[in-house]
Amino acid sequence: MTGFFDTQLDFILFFYGLAFILLGATCLAIARGSERGGSWIALALFGFVHGGGEWLDLTALVVRDTPAFAIGRIAIMTGSFVLLMEFARQQAIRFGLKLPGQWVYIPLLSLVVLVGACVGAKEADVVSRYAIGFVGAAGASLVFVRLATGFSGATRYLAICAAAGFVLYAFAAGVIVPEASFWPASVFNYGWFDQVAGIPLQLVRGVLACWIAFSIWAIWGQQLVLEVSSTRYTQFLHRQFVWTVVAMAAILVGGWTLTEYLGGIYKVNVQQEARGDIDLLASLLAGETATVEAMVKALAGSPAILPVLVGGSGRDDERAKSVLRLDVEASGAKVGYILDRSGAVVAVSGSAESAGLGALNYRSAAYFQKSVGRDAGYDFAFDAPNEGRAYYASYPIRVGDGTIVGVAVLKKSLDAFAADLSPFDRAYFFVDSDGVVALTNRPAMMFRTLWPLSAERRSMLERQLGPLIARPVLEREVTGATWINLDGESDYVLRRYADHSRWSLVILNPIREIYASRSMGIIITLLLAVMTLIYLFGKERSVHDNVQMEKRLKLQELARGLRFQATTDPLTGLYNRLEFDQALAKELIRSARYKTPLSLVLYDIDQFKAVNDSHGHQVGDKVC
Numbered sequence: 001m002t003g004f005f006d007t008q009l010d011f012i013l014f015f016y017g018l019a020f021i022l023l024g025a026t027c028l029a030i031a032r033g034s035e036r037g038g039s040w041i042a043l044a045l046f047g048f049v050h051g052g053g054e055w056l057d058l059t060a061l062v063v064r065d066t067p068a069f070a071i072g073r074i075a076i077m078t079g080s081f082v083l084l085m086e087f088a089r090q091q092a093i094r095f096g097l098k099l100p101g102q103w104v105y106i107p108l109l110s111l112v113v114l115v116g117a118c119v120g121a122k123e124a125d126v127v128s129r130y131a132i133g134f135v136g137a138a139g140a141s142l143v144f145v146r147l148a149t150g151f152s153g154a155t156r157y158l159a160i161c162a163a164a165g166f167v168l169y170a171f172a173a174g175v176i177v178p179e180a181s182f183w184p185a186s187v188f189n190y191g192w193f194d195q196v197a198g199i200p201l202q203l204v205r206g207v208l209a210c211w212i213a214f215s216i217w218a219i220w221g222q223q224l225v226l227e228v229s230s231t232r233y234t235q236f237l238h239r240q241f242v243w244t245v246v247a248m249a250a251i252l253v254g255g256w257t258l259t260e261y262l263g264g265i266y267k268v269n270v271q272q273e274a275r276g277d278i279d280l281l282a283s284l285l286a287g288e289t290a291t292v293e294a295m296v297k298a299l300a301g302s303p304a305i306l307p308v309l310v311g312g313s314g315r316d317d318e319r320a321k322s323v324l325r326l327d328v329e330a331s332g333a334k335v336g337y338i339l340d341r342s343g344a345v346v347a348v349s350g351s352a353e354s355a356g357l358g359a360l361n362y363r364s365a366a367y368f369q370k371s372v373g374r375d376a377g378y379d380f381a382f383d384a385p386n387e388g389r390a391y392y393a394s395y396p397i398r399v400g401d402g403t404i405v406g407v408a409v410l411k412k413s414l415d416a417f418a419a420d421l422s423p424f425d426r427a428y429f430f431v432d433s434d435g436v437v438a439l440t441n442r443p444a445m446m447f448r449t450l451w452p453l454s455a456e457r458r459s460m461l462e463r464q465l466g467p468l469i470a471r472p473v474l475e476r477e478v479t480g481a482t483w484i485n486l487d488g489e490s491d492y493v494l495r496r497y498a499d500h501s502r503w504s505l506v507i508l509n510p511i512r513e514i515y516a517s518r519s520m521g522i523i524i525t526l527l528l529a530v531m532t533l534i535y536l537f538g539k540e541r542s543v544h545d546n547v548q549m550e551k552r553l554k555l556q557e558l559a560r561g562l563r564f565q566a567t568t569d570p571l572t573g574l575y576n577r578l579e580f581d582q583a584l585a586k587e588l589i590r591s592a593r594y595k596t597p598l599s600l601v602l603y604d605i606d607q608f609k610a611v612n613d614s615h616g617h618q619v620g621d622k623v624c
Contacts, residue, residue, distance in 0.1 A: 005200050007483065010515045011259050012203045013058040014522045015252060018529060019209030020051030025533075026217045039090035042083050043140070047213075050080035054202075058522075062515040067121070074125045078112055081132040088139025095146055108132055126177045126185045134174025141166035155222040162215035169208045176201055214245065230547045240540055247532050255525025259518045266517040267492075271481065274426075274494045274507050281428060281505050282496060284420045289499070292393045292412045293378065295331035299324065300395035300408040308338060308346050309397060309406040317347065324349040328410065334390065337409040338397070343368055346406070362409070367394040371407040378500035380414075382438065382465060389414045389430075389438045414439060426509050433502035435477065436461060436468070450506060451477040478506070 005012070024047025031037030031044060053076040060069055082105055089099055108131050116124030141163045148159035179189040193201050221237045228234075299305065304323040307316035320338065328336040328349050338347035343363025362368045367377030377394035390411050397406040414430075421428050421441040430439035434457060435450040447465055449458075449472045462468055474484065474493070481494045494507045567579035575583075584600075591598035605611075605623075612620040 005198075005203065007263075008256070008260075009200060009202070010058055010061055010518055011256050011522060012200055012206060013054050013061065014525070016202050016206035016209065017051040017054035017058065018526070019206050019213055020047045020054065022051075022533070023047035023209060023213035023216065024051060026213055026220060030216070030220050039087050039094070042090060043087040046080050046083035046087065049076060049083060051209075053077045053080060062519055071116070071121050074116075074121055074128065077125070078109070078128040078132060081128060081136050082109070083136075084140055085132060085136035088136055088143050091143040091146075092139070122178055123180050123182075126180045129174045129177045134170050137166050137170035137174055141170065151219075155219055158215050158218045158222065162212055162219065165208050165212040165215060169205065169212065172201060172205050172208060214241075217241070224544070228544065228547055230551075233543060233547045236543045237540070240536060244533075244536050247536070248529065251525060251528045251532060255521060255528065258524060259521030262521045263514050263518040266514045267483075270492050270509060270514070271494075274481070274492055274509055277424070277426065277428075278494055278496050278505055278507050281421070282498070285417055285430075285498060285505070288412065288414065288417045289378070289391050289393070292331045292333055292391065292410045293376070295327050295333070296393040296395045296408050296410045297376065299327045299336070299410070300397045302327075305338060305347075305397060305408065306399065306405070309340055310399065320347050321349055331410055331412065332416075333410040333412045335411045337362070337411075339368060339407045339409060341372060341404065341406060365392070367392045367409070368407055370394070371396045372404060374404065377407075380432070380438070380498065380501050380503040382432070389418075426507060429506040429508065430498075431504055431506055434461060435472070436465065438503070445473070448473065450474050473508070 024044045027040050027044035027047060031040035053073055056069075056073050056076065060073065085105075086102070089102075089104075092099055111131060112124050112128045115127045144159045144163035144166065148156045148163065151159055175184075176188055176190065176193050177185050179185060179191055190201055197204070218241060221241060225234045225237060302323050304316075304319045307313075308320040324336045324338060324347055327333075336349045337345050339362055340346050343365070345362070365379070367379040370377035371394040374396055376396075377392070379392045380389065381392060382389060390413050392409060392411050394407050394409045396404045397408055398404055417430070418439045421430075421439060424441055427442050427445070428440060429437050429442075429445065429450065431437050431450055434453055437445050437448050437450065440446060447468060449468055451474045452472045453461070458468060478484075478493050478495045481492070484491050484493055492507075492509045494509075495504050497504045567575055567582075569576050587598060590596075608620065608623075611623060
């Protein structure tokens with residue numbers, strides 16, 4: 001499981017950063033609608049800066065990290081933790097607590113800088129997380145616990161959820177830190193978490209960031225519901241929350257699938273390239289050994305060789321050495337031997353003649369044992385350190401009835417093959433059966449083991465070759481092709497055995513470029529996520545404004561109705577005394593302004609009551 005997530009680290013970092021940027025956008029919206037939005041602006045900036053820092057980690061993964069870039073990212077991460085602590089500090093002051101001013105960050109930041117200058121950037125990162133990150137996240141958790149006491153119903157539970165999210169984040173970001181030489185970072189670190197949980201810590205932090213962001217967003221939504229007080233708006237917000245969660249989950253899953261597909265295309269290309277390269281190396285190695293194998297067979301069957309093994313004269317010895325010398329030159333071998341059945345050298349030609357190697361006994365050599373047993377023998381082997389690596393080919397020498405009386409041996413240096421390795425950009429290794437590097441285009445890897453060995457086997461090899469580097473390159477022996485994580489990078493390893501031997505060719509191909517090919521999927525996912533959030537938040541704002549407009553229209557209509565009721569007689573529909581007084585006041589003002597005369601005519605109908613009493617009030621109303 002860990003190996004799978006290691007290959008998805010780029011998308012995990014993208015998801016991690018996106019979650020915190022969503023948190024920043026939510027807190028910024030809260031700050032705009034809050035009378036005391038300073039603390040929420042600090043939390044919004046924390047989300048934006050921390051999320052941007054995670055995307056810088058993604059950039060370092062894609063384009064290769066540098067010490068200066070790493071220091072810059074640590075500085076940004078530390079700054080984000082300061083903003084988180086500032087949110088907790090301002091909120092605590094609002095609650096009535098007496099806390100130090102912003103000067104408190106000076107000693108904390110000085111401590112981080114001092115550790116970085118004296119020990120290293122990684123240790124400064126750890127101290128920053130301990131001293132600022134953990135305190136800030138824990139303080140934010142206490143803030144939401146305090147806010148929960150002032151809420152009721154669902155809002156209280158949402159605030160508790162946000163507090164729980166910050167508590168877990170305090171441990172995920174402020175306790176489990178990069179590995180360092182001091183406790184507790186030497187124990188509770190990223191490697192420990194990977195072993196215990198089997199998933200990257202960045203994935204856990206990203207999930208917690210989503211948890212916190214959606215909890216705070218839901219709290220904000222509940223406050224909007226109370227503010228707007230509209231059934232339509234409430235139902236819309238509930239639907240929007242569900243659809244946002246579903247849409248973001250679908251976009252992330254779809255984006256991950258697309259990213260994995262694009263990365264898979266690159267992986268196929270890498271595998272095909274690696275197979276082509278190892279085929280080329282195998283053919284180069286076969287070219288180095290095939291001539292020796294053919295010549296040693298011809299040498300064993302030469303009539304000039306047999307007399308030196310069955311009691312020939314001195315002249316026969318010279319003829320045998322002449323033939324041996326010609327075969328050595330023709331095959332490009334370094335030295336040739338004629339051995340008797342006991343393994344003693346009876347004739348030698350090549351660079352070994354002047355070295356007095358004719359007295360050596362090769363009885364224990366594997367290739368000799370195989371040829372004495374009637375088969376051709378082939379073997380790669382380490383020679384003395386000053387002679388390097390060589391290939392041995394042997395063939396039995398028979399008399400007329402087929403009896404084996406000796407063995408012909410040709411030894412060829414692999415220096416030419418080593419020269420063929422040097423131009424390649426990728427790391428190639430030629431290793432023995434124990435995984436010890438005999439030839440490579442990476443000089444620093446010579447005589448290093450590629451996979452772990454038992455203590456007994458390592459001790460035996462060190463007696464033969466000298467001290468070996470204690471830490472192997474790979475965690476386990478590779479038998480074919482596989483993807484591994486090496487020093488935080490994804491690598492493709494391909495192994496192929498050499499002919500007639502347990503020695504093998506190994507390609508170790510770091511594939512940092514795979515992240516570049518996967519980046520297109522991440523960019524598409526980001527664009528879809530941004531467009532979806534813009535649409536959803538835009539829809540929310542549209543519904544909010546429509547609801548507010550409807551409320552204003554209803555209030556205006558109600559005001560017009562109240563004014564009509566206040567200024568008219570309900571029975572006759574005529575204006576009453578209130579409207580008369582208002583109209584008279586307006587006319588008086590107009591007359592005074594324009595210096596025009598004003599006349600007021602009042603009239604009364606005599607005996608009008610008799611009309612009402614005789615003919616009814618309806619007739620009286622018509623008369624009026």
